[in-house]
Amino acid sequence: MTKSPLVSLSNVGKLYPRLTALNSIDMQLNKGEVLGLFGHNGAGKTTMMKLILGVISPSHGEVNVMGVAPDTKEAWHMREKVGYLPENVSFYEHLTGLEVLTYFAKLKGFSRQESKKHAIALLEQVGVAHAMKRPVKTYSKGMRQRLGLAQAFIGHPKLLLLDEPTVGLDPIATADFYQTVDQLKSQGTSVILCSHVLPGVEQHIDRAMILSSGNMLAMGTLAELRREANLPIKIKPHGLNGALRQDSHLAKYLLNEESIDILTVPDKDKLTTLRQLLAYESISDIDVEKANLEQVYQYYLSQHKDGDQTGNTVKETLS
Amino acid sequence: MSQILAVAGKEFHDGLRNRWLISITIIFAILSIGLTYFGAAASGAVGVTSLSTTVASLASLAVFLIPLIALLLSYDSFVGEQESGTLLLLLTYPISKTQLLIGKFIGQGGIIALATVLGFGSSALILYVQINDVEVLRLFGTFISSAVLLGLSFTAIAYLISLSASEKSKAAGFALIIWFLFALVFDLALLALLVGVEQGVSQQGLTQIMMFSPSDIFRLVNLAGLDSSDVNGALAIAIKSSLSQGQLFSVLLAWVVIPLVGANFIFKKKTL
Numbered sequence: 340m341t342k343s344p345l346v347s348l349s350n351v352g353k354l355y356p357r358l359t360a361l362n363s364i365d366m367q368l369n370k371g372e373v374l375g376l377f378g379h380n381g382a383g384k385t386t387m388m389k390l391i392l393g394v395i396s397p398s399h400g401e402v403n404v405m406g407v408a409p410d411t412k413e414a415w416h417m418r419e420k421v422g423y424l425p426e427n428v429s430f431y432e433h434l435t436g437l438e439v440l441t442y443f444a445k446l447k448g449f450s451r452q453e454s455k456k457h458a459i460a461l462l463e464q465v466g467v468a469h470a471m472k473r474p475v476k477t478y479s480k481g482m483r484q485r486l487g488l489a490q491a492f493i494g495h496p497k498l499l500l501l502d503e504p505t506v507g508l509d510p511i512a513t514a515d516f517y518q519t520v521d522q523l524k525s526q527g528t529s530v531i532l533c534s535h536v537l538p539g540v541e542q543h544i545d546r547a548m549i550l551s552s553g554n555m556l557a558m559g560t561l562a563e564l565r566r567e568a569n570l571p572i573k574i575k576p577h578g579l580n581g582a583l584r585q586d587s588h589l590a591k592y593l594l595n596e597e598s599i600d601i602l603t604v605p606d607k608d609k610l611t612t613l614r615q616l617l618a619y620e621s622i623s624d625i626d627v628e629k630a631n632l633e634q635v636y637q638y639y640l641s642q643h644k645d646g647d648q649t650g651n652t653v654k655e656t657l658s
Numbered sequence: 659m660s661q662i663l664a665v666a667g668k669e670f671h672d673g674l675r676n677r678w679l680i681s682i683t684i685i686f687a688i689l690s691i692g693l694t695y696f697g698a699a700a701s702g703a704v705g706v707t708s709l710s711t712t713v714a715s716l717a718s719l720a721v722f723l724i725p726l727i728a729l730l731l732s733y734d735s736f737v738g739e740q741e742s743g744t745l746l747l748l749l750t751y752p753i754s755k756t757q758l759l760i761g762k763f764i765g766q767g768g769i770i771a772l773a774t775v776l777g778f779g780s781s782a783l784i785l786y787v788q789i790n791d792v793e794v795l796r797l798f799g800t801f802i803s804s805a806v807l808l809g810l811s812f813t814a815i816a817y818l819i820s821l822s823a824s825e826k827s828k829a830a831g832f833a834l835i836i837w838f839l840f841a842l843v844f845d846l847a848l849l850a851l852l853v854g855v856e857q858g859v860s861q862q863g864l865t866q867i868m869m870f871s872p873s874d875i876f877r878l879v880n881l882a883g884l885d886s887s888d889v890n891g892a893l894a895i896a897i898k899s900s901l902s903q904g905q906l907f908s909v910l911l912a913w914v915v916i917p918l919v920g921a922n923f924i925f926k927k928k929t930l
Binding site: 393433 | 665676743753930
């Protein structure tokens, strides 16, 4: 049982009459794994989450969550173990935070007393306990988002689907949130999170999937994606005062003629370059910057766009 | 089952919190007590008027008010939650669409039923104390139970609207049109049919056509048992028809169940 993945999608697609929302996706998510889902608006992230939640059925392919197809009646008990934070949800405005959470806890199968106790504990965990007796309409955007997170955490889910979880959160709350994700992960919870906000996500995800207009562009660990993208590393030595321009080995890595000593080096040449730099007596410091998630993301998107354009030209010639 | 009760409880509390229950109850109570005492004011007398006149006036007023209130209470029940995103969220919970629908119906139907019973029941009680006639309880029993069914029927119709509409404002407009159709247009058309088509519609046929409007069934239920001197118009003809109270109540009940089943069907087909 532990060997079989928690979530698996095989050749899954979702077609609407005038739109292909998702195109043959293959994906597996194991217990305790965190998957980041990246893509522009309309890339199919939300559609994929809805398919995993069983709110919609796939046009083709197979979705399997905890051993059942999520859109069938058998998925009943699976739903108790799944938490979902939708994008832009506005809760019942006239209810207090505590009432909202108690209601949802009851729907997850908690008894009246248990649900209230559980709701209070969750509100304390996300830091909205001080405002739990106030109506939701008085909440700030960040507080609403925290309430949404608390809602997703009801019933200690085994699988969490979070759509834009950090939108509206301040940096401290964002850090708190990722800490919670790490904690849940160590308890064996699997998490799928979609985000537009790329910086800060990298340390907390095991694998990333990049989607664009319904197609999966890339999936793998960040290291794998980086290797595949083969993006250069930026090296910035300090204290050389332009000496590099005379160096025949290193000058070719300089970003451009005028740039102050920034080298863009392919991954494989990293160590050689660093050794050469260290040979300089006057060197005072070196900054090494790997391609970040955002650059990796941009790379895959631009690859796809090129592909798209050739596709368009073919279509134009045909018509 | 506990999920259905959780939804019903929330909807019922919403009705309390929004002052729906209290305002509907007060409206019904004032109207019915007012009609009971001042119904005959036009003819120069103030005080408790004849029982059949009171019930007849109450019925012709309730037939406009109850559908309007039920539609107002429930038209945004689903489309509102759809707009705020909570409907999608609810469907990821271990609750089926049918359970959600039934839960909402119990909660909101409970509000309208309780308000009807309390509001009209109060004047029934006052009349009973004044006249001390068991006939009061019998007539008002029929009136209140058919009024509850009428309210539930329009709650179910409101769900049909709420699940078909894509936006809250459209649902509101549509609810208004539905109310107008059942409250006025249907009867006008019926009258036109009677007057315009000579020998066209039999008494039997007319009664059958009236089964297509819950408002008219409600009228039939309440006016059938009264002296015909208090009833006039198209109804007077229909009243002499062969349908029993039991049959009329069953048709009214069907007007609750069928829209509810239809709403459930639409909900099942709906994609979010």
